[in-house]
Amino acid sequence: MAETLRVYLEEGSSHxxxxRRLGVHTNTISxxxxxAAGLLGRPVDSRRLxxxxxxxxxxxxxxRAEAQPDASPTAC
Structure with missing residues (x-):
């Protein structure tokens, strides 16, 4: 989902x-x-930065986690 959001924002919120860029249907992006908006509790576009x-x-x-496979992600 992170990659979808990244691309969505980079493409000016164009579904x-x-x-097209991700090679999926527009309904998938929607x-x-x-x-994501449900998880964030707000529209994705409301705080783009x-x-x-x-x-x-x-x-x-x-x-960082991939570079240090034995370290936990919370130990950063």
Whole structure:
């Protein structure tokens, strides 16, 4: 879902452009964006900068965890 949100935001919140880029149907993008909004408790577009920053932080933490496979992700 993180990759879908990243692409969706990079494509200016365009369901069609995100679907083309990810190679999925536009309904799939719509479903994932709605699911994310439910998890966030707010529309994805309402705080774009905050959401984008959280996605970047997720990437950093994942890369760090992959580089140190024995370390727990919370030990960062």
């Amino acid at each position: 069609a452009a995100a679907a 479903y994932r964006v709605q699911k 905050e959401t984008s920053a959280a996605l970047m932080l997720l990437d950093v933490l994942r890369a």
